[in-house]
Amino acid sequence: MEQPGLDLFQNHYLKGSFVQEIYYNEENQYGVFLLRVMEATEDLDTDEVTVVGRMMRPHPDETVICYGEWKEHPRYGKQYHAEMVKKELPRSREAVTKYLASGLFPGVGKKTAEKIVEHLGPDALTKAADDPGLLAEVPGLTDARAQTIAESLREHHSLEQALVYLYQFGMGPATALKVVQAFKGATLEVVKNNPYRMIDEVEGVGFRRADEIARQTGMALDAPERFQAAALYALQEASLSHGHVYVSEAELMGGIEPLLAPDGEACFPAEKRKILLMKMAEEERLIEDHGNYYLPSLFWAEHGLAMRVREILERSVEPTPAHELFKAVGDVEEKLKVAYAERQREAMTTAVDSSFMILTGGPGTGKTTVIRGICHLFAHLEECSIDPGDYENTENPFPIRLVAPTGRAAKRMSEATGMPATTIHRLLGWRGDFFERDADHPIEGSLLIVDEVSMLDVWLANQLIRAVPKGMKVVLVGDDDQLPSVGPGKVLHHLLQVKEIPRVELTDIYRQEGGSSIIHLAHALKKGEVPTDLTEPKPDRRFFPCQRNQALSIILQTYRNAMDRGYTLFDVQVMAPMYKGPAGVNGINEALQQEVNPPKDGKREISWGETIFRQGDKVLQLSNHPEHPVYNGDMGHVSALEPDARQDDPVLWVQFDRQEVPYKRSQLNQLSLAYACSVHKAQGSEFEIVIFPLLMSYRRMLQRNLIYTGITRAKSYLILCGETDALALGVKSRDKEVRNSQLTDLIEMEW
Ligand SMILES: Nc1ncnc2c1ncn2[C@@H]1O[C@H](COP(=O)(O)OP(=O)(O)OP(=O)(O)O)[C@@H](O)[C@H]1O
Numbered sequence: 001m002e003q004p005g006l007d008l009f010q011n012h013y014l015k016g017s018f019v020q021e022i023y024y025n026e027e028n029q030y031g032v033f034l035l036r037v038m039e040a041t042e043d044l045d046t047d048e049v050t051v052v053g054r055m056m057r058p059h060p061d062e063t064v065i066c067y068g069e070w071k072e073h074p075r076y077g078k079q080y081h082a083e084m085v086k087k088e089l090p091r092s093r094e095a096v097t098k099y100l101a102s103g104l105f106p107g108v109g110k111k112t113a114e115k116i117v118e119h120l121g122p123d124a125l126t127k128a129a130d131d132p133g134l135l136a137e138v139p140g141l142t143d144a145r146a147q148t149i150a151e152s153l154r155e156h157h158s159l160e161q162a163l164v165y166l167y168q169f170g171m172g173p174a175t176a177l178k179v180v181q182a183f184k185g186a187t188l189e190v191v192k193n194n195p196y197r198m199i200d201e202v203e204g205v206g207f208r209r210a211d212e213i214a215r216q217t218g219m220a221l222d223a224p225e226r227f228q229a230a231a232l233y234a235l236q237e238a239s240l241s242h243g244h245v246y247v248s249e250a251e252l253m254g255g256i257e258p259l260l261a262p263d264g265e266a267c268f269p270a271e272k273r274k275i276l277l278m279k280m281a282e283e284e285r286l287i288e289d290h291g292n293y294y295l296p297s298l299f300w301a302e303h304g305l306a307m308r309v310r311e312i313l314e315r316s317v318e319p320t321p322a323h324e325l326f327k328a329v330g331d332v333e334e335k336l337k338v339a340y341a342e343r344q345r346e347a348m349t350t351a352v353d354s355s356f357m358i359l360t361g362g363p364g365t366g367k368t369t370v371i372r373g374i375c376h377l378f379a380h381l382e383e384c385s386i387d388p389g390d391y392e393n394t395e396n397p398f399p400i401r402l403v404a405p406t407g408r409a410a411k412r413m414s415e416a417t418g419m420p421a422t423t424i425h426r427l428l429g430w431r432g433d434f435f436e437r438d439a440d441h442p443i444e445g446s447l448l449i450v451d452e453v454s455m456l457d458v459w460l461a462n463q464l465i466r467a468v469p470k471g472m473k474v475v476l477v478g479d480d481d482q483l484p485s486v487g488p489g490k491v492l493h494h495l496l497q498v499k500e501i502p503r504v505e506l507t508d509i510y511r512q513e514g515g516s517s518i519i520h521l522a523h524a525l526k527k528g529e530v531p532t533d534l535t536e537p538k539p540d541r542r543f544f545p546c547q548r549n550q551a552l553s554i555i556l557q558t559y560r561n562a563m564d565r566g567y568t569l570f571d572v573q574v575m576a577p578m579y580k581g582p583a584g585v586n587g588i589n590e591a592l593q594q595e596v597n598p599p600k601d602g603k604r605e606i607s608w609g610e611t612i613f614r615q616g617d618k619v620l621q622l623s624n625h626p627e628h629p630v631y632n633g634d635m636g637h638v639s640a641l642e643p644d645a646r647q648d649d650p651v652l653w654v655q656f657d658r659q660e661v662p663y664k665r666s667q668l669n670q671l672s673l674a675y676a677c678s679v680h681k682a683q684g685s686e687f688e689i690v691i692f693p694l695l696m697s698y699r700r701m702l703q704r705n706l707i708y709t710g711i712t713r714a715k716s717y718l719i720l721c722g723e724t725d726a727l728a729l730g731v732k733s734r735d736k737e738v739r740n741s742q743l744t745d746l747i748e749m750e751w
Pocket of ligand 1: 338339340341344361362363364365366367368369370510
């Protein structure tokens with residue numbers, strides 16, 4: 001949340017000098033310091049206080065003014081929470097000497113610092129920053145050294161000035177610090193000349209904030225930069241919030257209009273807009289293609305993906321003689337002790353006889369069983385081993401690559417097939433900002449099977465398919481009725497529109513021999529129907545009708561019942577369509593944490609923003625961890641905590657399935673509590689028991705594929721609670737499912 005600007009804090013402050021750093025995190029500029037107070041707006045009974053907050057890293061003896069308030073910490077007692085910290089340049093001889101010798105200025109030790117102060121007096125800092133030539137007059141300082149000192153002085157000075165400048169626009173300290181971090185010495189110049197650059201480079205600055213600053217710095221309403229920033233912002237919004245790969249000109253204008261209102265029309269008439277868009281296209285800041293507008297990265301990803309799919313489709317595969325295939329399938333059935341149904345056999349034979357195929361089907365239709373069959377059939381026909389042990393200590397790569405977008409889905413695949421499976425990111429050697437595997441360094445093996453393909457966005461799909469080597473067959477597996485990817489595109493859906501791609505759809509339900517009422521409910525909802533027996537208790541599902549204000553207590557009660565029956569935290573998952581509100585993910589997490597893992601003497605905890613992580617808490621990894629193989633959507637529990645750890649030491653450990661991962665304080669933003677999570681975060685996972693509130697207050701988010709995805713996460717028991725109308729409304733709603741993409745046409749066109 002944006003913090004209020006300088007003026008609001010003026011009436012309460014502490015002024016003093018920092019005497020000791022207790023903790024400082026360079027990444028988010030959060031620090032804890034001991035301050036010797038020189039001046040305060042109230043009487044204090046001590047002259048040394050602990051100050052916490054975000055600030056440019058102070059150094060010993062630096063004079064600062066902290067604006068904020070007192071808070072009582074359960075463990076550390078009374079602390080001053082600074083909303084904003086302003087630095088003052090030191091003024092006394094002694095303080096200036098210490099400042100110069102503090103290590104901030106390369107090559108300046110105590111002796112040199114003393115010489116500078118002796119020569120320029122206590123105003124040495126301002127004098128030298130204004131006129132670097134003066135430093136060169138200090139005896140013993142070479143010109144080069146004088147120059148370096150002046151430059152770092154000016155930089156420190158200008159960062160402080162830049163912060164104060166940003167505060168004037170009502171920008172909160174957290175965002176202001178990020179701006180300064182992004183542009184360093186050039187901050188003032190950027191903000192004055194083109195504040196719109198902040199949108200791309202500073203997280204938390206959107207078009208409106210940048211536009212407000214542009215108004216206050218006197219930038220013209222019809223400045224080209226304004227229109228161009230609005231166009232890029234509208235394009236990003238279209239892809240990140242609505243999943244479009246491109247927008248038509250009319251859609252683009254529709255996105256831009258509210259950003260420029262009310263003076264958009266007057267400042268940017270149609271002709272001028274056209275010229276500005278053309279200029280952006282020339283500069284490759286966006287791509288125009290047949291009247292459609294793309295972000296460049298999306299244009300190249302979609303075209304790259306289409307081209308490679310086309311190329312794989314065109315690879316010829318020698319068909320296996322029918323009798324041989326028939327016998328091989330029989331051998332596999334015997335080996336696996338499964339009598340495959342006709343359609344399942346067709347899926348297996350299509351997979352081994354095609355260069356590219358898609359296998360689809362709803363829950364319980366046997367997709368995983370068929371994946372296992374495909375692997376064995378492939379190995380049988382290719383006469384290769386699929387025993388991982390046979391590949392240990394050899395140069396030969398394992399012939400089959402099984403991958404899924406999430407760690408949990410990969411784990412399920414591995415358990416079901418008895419073969420290694422990994423996340424796509426791991427297979428592609430993701431290194432935080434790039435993938436090691438690409439067209440020049442392809443993955444190894446002869447068959448690639450990708451599960452949960454509905455979760456793949458255009459960027460990741462392109463990255464994966466471009467790393468497929470010549471000769472490798474590709475089988476994509478997924479359920480097109482599930483939620484589409486969080487990122488742009490609807491890859492599985494659009495691939496299914498390509499008539500040439502061989503595909504098999506499984507429709508018969510096998511799970512629990514078709515007796516599962518969860519699966520039947522899922523298949524009914526998929527068709528937009530709400531079964532008449534929805535609220536009747538079933539052996540594997542219940543619907544508790546309730547009002548919004550009763551939902552939370554039903555969730556707590558059912559969760560508690562499940563725990564009492566011996567289910568673990570990881571067997572039971574609450575899912576909600578929204579984060580906010582009393583029955584939103586955040587509220588449910590707080591209440592469940594209190595219910596199943598309350599504070600206790602001796603139980604350690606650590607707070608991070610609004611969240612408290614406590615020993616034993618169930619937690620969710622929110623992004624792919626760059627250092628450890630843990631991925632977005634992985635769940636674990638807090639196994640250890642060291643809240644007093646020094647900077648750069650881990651403060652919290654999470655035990656995931658196979659490993660314990662340490663987190664530094666600065667990495668805690670990768671975690672959230674996981675008693676409840678959004679349906680998107682649960683995609684690709686299954687749980688014994690799912691508790692899913694459905695309320696009219698979620699109306700905006702309720703969509704057929706969201707409800708369908710949520711309830712199909714339940715393996716053994718599904719508990720729905722809320723309003724039946726909300727479910728009925730949700731399954732009728734499919735508006736948000738349309739996503740602009742050219743993928744189908746691009747694959748089908750002649751290359
Ligand atoms: N031909 C078959 N004969 C008997 N049982 C089968 C057959 N095919 C699948 N099954 C059984 O049906 C159940 C569901 O199969 P599977 O897990 O492969 O489906 P799925 O489509 O992957 O489902 P989900 O997506 O819900 O995990 C499993 O218990 C499996 O053993």
